[in-house]
Amino acid sequence: GESVGLHLPTLSVQEGDNSIINCAYSNSASDYFIWYKQESGKGPQFIIDIRSNMDKRQGQRVTVLLNKTVKHLSLQIAATQPGDSAVYFCAENRGTSYGKLTFGQGTILTVHP
């Protein structure tokens, strides 16, 4: 069925490097996307969101890019720190189901000091 998924299940980077986590979605009706960070034993923590009428949105050290043509979004983390080590999920909210989030497969980010 329709789903949101990630290209890479794991990503290892050195402290200070930039990280890029990718996500593909298949439902053209999706109009709202969110990135969550989940540390071990904790609930998903909101990082940044983007609506389908935007291509790019920046936050503190994070940037989300949305390419609707190829149904792809990415999360860029600048100057990655050990505290960024976690599982990162992208999630989508589809226009036909207000509020319900559909999560993709997580990517494990490991930052080495």
Next chain:
Amino acid sequence: AAGVIQSPRHLIKEKRETATLKCYPIPRHDTVYWYQQGPGQDPQFLISFYEKMQSDKGSIPDRFSAQQFSDYHSELNMSSLELGDSALYFCASSLTSGERDTQYFGPGTRLTVL
């Protein structure tokens, strides 16, 4: 800032027993969502409530029921527990604003069914 509160944090039950999970949303939030996350899996939407009415329903088994009370807290009731129900159960809350409302998640309840 106040966050979503869930209780209990850990729960161990036997097969065929019942369990009740509680969720206290962020103050002034009016919508509550329940998600189930199996080991190594992504969270799966179960059910949501807006102003005490069910607003959406996902892959929630018939053995499960939930409700939202007048103080906006929510309870997820699970009966005839099965081994496969062992998972993390997250509650999230949001404030309905007419746009895409950010969902904030609680720390979760880890349910183990023996």
